[in-house]
Amino acid sequence: MVKVSAGHGIEIDLDGIRIGLDDHDGNGVDYVFVSHAHGDHLRKVSRNLPAICSEETAMLAAAKGVDLKIASLPGIELFPSGHILGSMALRVGHSLLYTGDVCDRSRGPIRGFDPPKVETIIIESTFGFEEFRFPKLEDVLGVAKDCIDDCFRKDIPVVVMGYALGKAQQLEFLLDEFRPSYVHPLLAKYDDIYRLFGIGIREKVNVDEACRMKLLEKKPWIIFAPCRSGRSSFNLYFKKRFGARFMAFSGWACDKRYKDAMGVDEAFPLSDHCDFDGLLRTVKRSRAKRVFTTHGFSRELAEHLRKIGYDAQPLVRDQRTLHRYLRED
Ligand SMILES: [Zn+2]
Known part of the structure; x- marks a missing residue:
């Protein structure tokens, strides 16, 4: 059983093992996942807990004075998210994908994100508003x-x-x-x-x-x-x-x-994030039936996704509990 909640930050409960996602203060979790080394994902992150992250992220974080102890967990897979060097999305079994910051367009040496198939996706929505359509x-x-x-x-x-x-x-x-x-x-x-x-x-x-x-x-x-x-x-x-x-x-x-x-x-207009269409493309390609949106225009993106037939809702970080539980296949 995988459970998602948003208390001290977004958390996943994987059969009793609790993982805090990005900039999690470590309160009440066993591991933290650090999708990439941008400051807003490191500011509060617990340095005492094992960190699920790429080697690149650990090195870049160290250059910012944040030491991460790299760990891995069975059932957890990482996929390059196309945002910056070492940025990763996290998949739990085949049920849940957390994108972190994501970009589906290849730019120079960074390849665009190719989402794996999942039941549920938690996707960032920095540019999740229709006015954000980037030129080629x-x-x-x-x-x-x-x-x-x-x-x-x-x-x-x-x-x-x-x-x-x-x-x-x-x-x-x-x-x-x-x-x-x-x-x-x-x-x-x-x-x-x-x-x-x-x-x-x-x-x-x-x-x-x-x-x-x-x-x-x-x-x-x-x-x-x-x-x-x-x-x-x-x-x-x-x-x-x-x-x-x-x-x-x-x-x-x-x-x-x-x-x-x-x-x-x-x-x-040059971005390391998906634009509005890129976010919709990523959701579609993941084949997810349920969508949680986080950061930026999370409400607007969730609303648009609902209009086109998805079961979508914003994941508000300060929300104490989420009444929705996600079941693994
Ligand atoms: Zn970032």
């Missing part, structure tokens, strides 16, 4: 590359920004043709781990070093940096000192207000 990767990249080319022709340097872990490495891989390129130190430590697992991200001089060696005096260049507001001190320095243009990459760029809110020159 090639189209986004084509426009972004034209934009950088245009800057380079005018000797204008460019700062490319994305989440420090995952998005930034994608961008470094996909925009490798623009040189010379430099990397923010925060990204460099994750780049090293990506390389360790065979992802060909070229080594670069770090920005601090490039400043010291006065390499940035010779324009144009490209810097890969974490996603920060155009008004942050790091960005203002490069804007004032070198006249750099700032380009941000995020799924939120689908919302026209994102560019101004971030204070950047350009914003491109």
